[in-house]
Amino acid sequence: MIENRMFxxxxxxxxxxxxxxxxxxxxILSYPEESEISFFQYPEGTNAYAIYNSQAETTNMYPEQLLxxxxxxxxxxxxxxxxxxxxxxxxxxxxxxxxxVKTMDKANNYFELAHKLTLEVGGVxxxxxxxxxxxxxxxxLSGVSVMQFVDGRWQKTSQTSLSTLSIVVMRMKPEVLKGxxxxxxxxxxxxxxxxxxxxxxxxxxxxxxxxxxxxxxxEKDETxxxxxxxxxxx
Amino acid sequence: xxxxxxKRHMKIMIIVALLFxxxxxxxxxxxxxxxxxxxxxxxxxxxxxxxxxxxRVNASEEDSIxxxxxxxxxxxxxxxxxxxxxxxxxTKDSVSFxxxxxxxxLVDMNANRVCLIKYxxxxxxxxxxxxxxxxxxxxxxxxxxxxxxxxxxLLEQILLGTSVEVLFQFYNRWNDPEYPDINKMKLKVKxxxxxxxxxxxxxVVTNNIAVLQKYDNK
Numbered sequence: 484m485i486e487n488r489m490f491x492x493x494x495x496x497x498x499x500x501x502x503x504x505x506x507x508x509x510x511i512l513s514y515p516e517e518s519e520i521s522f523f524q525y526p527e528g529t530n531a532y533a534i535y536n537s538q539a540e541t542t543n544m545y546p547e548q549l550l551x552x553x554x555x556x557x558x559x560x561x562x563x564x565x566x567x568x569x570x571x572x573x574x575x576x577x578x579x580x581x582x583x584v585k586t587m588d589k590a591n592n593y594f595e596l597a598h599k600l601t602l603e604v605g606g607v608x609x610x611x612x613x614x615x616x617x618x619x620x621x622x623x624l625s626g627v628s629v630m631q632f633v634d635g636r637w638q639k640t641s642q643t644s645l646s647t648l649s650i651v652v653m654r655m656k657p658e659v660l661k662g663x664x665x666x667x668x669x670x671x672x673x674x675x676x677x678x679x680x681x682x683x684x685x686x687x688x689x690x691x692x693x694x695x696x697x698x699x700x701x702e703k704d705e706t707x708x709x710x711x712x713x714x715x716x717x
Numbered sequence: 718x719x720x721x722x723x724k725r726h727m728k729i730m731i732i733v734a735l736l737f738x739x740x741x742x743x744x745x746x747x748x749x750x751x752x753x754x755x756x757x758x759x760x761x762x763x764x765x766x767x768x769x770x771x772x773r774v775n776a777s778e779e780d781s782i783x784x785x786x787x788x789x790x791x792x793x794x795x796x797x798x799x800x801x802x803x804x805x806x807x808t809k810d811s812v813s814f815x816x817x818x819x820x821x822x823l824v825d826m827n828a829n830r831v832c833l834i835k836y837x838x839x840x841x842x843x844x845x846x847x848x849x850x851x852x853x854x855x856x857x858x859x860x861x862x863x864x865x866x867x868x869x870x871l872l873e874q875i876l877l878g879t880s881v882e883v884l885f886q887f888y889n890r891w892n893d894p895e896y897p898d899i900n901k902m903k904l905k906v907k908x909x910x911x912x913x914x915x916x917x918x919x920x921v922v923t924n925n926i927a928v929l930q931k932y933d934n935k
Binding site: 506507508509510511512513514515516517518519520521522523524525529531544545546547548551567568569571572599601602604605606607631633640642643644648664665666682684685686687688689 | 752754758759765766768824908914
């Protein structure tokens with residue numbers, strides 16, 4: 484009888500501790516980071532092709548290699564391998580997607596690389612690459628990929644705190660992004676923007692996010708959109 | 718004969734051209750050259766998941782008092798590993814050592830979930846100072862975390878210096894009149910969206926230990 488009771492208490496205890504672990508988020512915390520940031524514009528015609536035939540061939544030692552690995556992936560394990568957090572975090576692809584990748588004309592299906600931001604987030608090297616997708620029978624689309632260097636290789640990730648920055652990286656004209664990161668533009672409109680989004684010569688992401696929102700809210704600001712947004716992006 | 722040679726030459730030229738084309742298409746990019754110029758940026762990193770848990774909420778001894786070894790697959794179990802010897806001396810009729818659980822903070826940092834547990838230990842009639850035990854979940858498994866970084870150190874400082882109730886009073890959007898000091902201080906540690914800045918919060922907590930302690934047993 485006592486043993487049964489003990490078992491019940493222990494079971495309850497394990498259940499209780501287990502349940503505590505699954506609880507929903509109940510607090511929002513943030514950490515202010517100052518980071519070095521670099522901007523790179525790819526030379527025209529820099530494309531990432533599906534150059535790999537198997538996951539074993541990939542090393543993902545460079546951000547661009549990860550994009551080549553992503554476009555080459557022909558099975559879910561490979562997609563998981565490319566993603567930080569593995570299967571738990573990776574997007575699930577259908578077999579029809581992999582069949583398409585296996586048979587696609589590699590020369591005519593690729594990512595055209597536009598520009599790249601690199602920074603440190605919590606001591607982890609992070610890259611945000613803007614690209615355009617070129618897939619046959621599909622219109623060209625703009626895209627962006629956030630990746631981090633973890634366990635000796637670059638892996639795709641979706642950092643909540645970088646989601647707005649990644650959209651900004653995708654939508655901004657390269658010369659505008661370069662001007663606000665390096666603070667070296669002679670263009671008066673870019674200089675004015677750089678002043679609005681910087682404090683003491685340092686780009687402040689929260690100001691940049693506010694600025695970005697002001698393009699669309701409270702009402703669409705066509706002048707700013709014309710000046711700063713890349714017309715090729717959605 | 719000349720015609721045949723011309724044909725063969727043409728064939729070779731086509732093969733060379735095709736080889737060149739395929740090489741230029743699929744040759745590796747010159748990754749080393751893709752480095753840009755540097756500037757500086759400041760930004761506020763919001764953690765994707767944060768959960769603060771008060772072991773005392775359940776009020777049952779089974780939740781807040783541990784007297785036996787638990788499974789190492791959970792952070793609490795890893796903590797009991799540290800005191801396996803002491804716990805093993807406990808019997809059904811006699812408990813000489815216990816771990817007194819206070820609170821736990823779970824935070825997602827990059828792809829890892831970090832767990833901080835505030836606890837003390839009790840043996841006979843003495844209770845130790847409060848400590849922090851750290852664990853990290855990588856690839857689905859928990860393990861003890863022996864290293865720290867600036868972010869984790871701030872979180873340790875906050876958890877050690879406050880109670881769960883006090884932390885929620887800092888976080889709550891509305892002001893509880895029973896916590897007048899915190900209602901004033903919270904303005905310094907939150908941004909416009911109500912997110913707690915851990916750098917500012919750790920500073921406020923450290924500089925106001927005595928003030929905050931009076932709310933501990935509220």
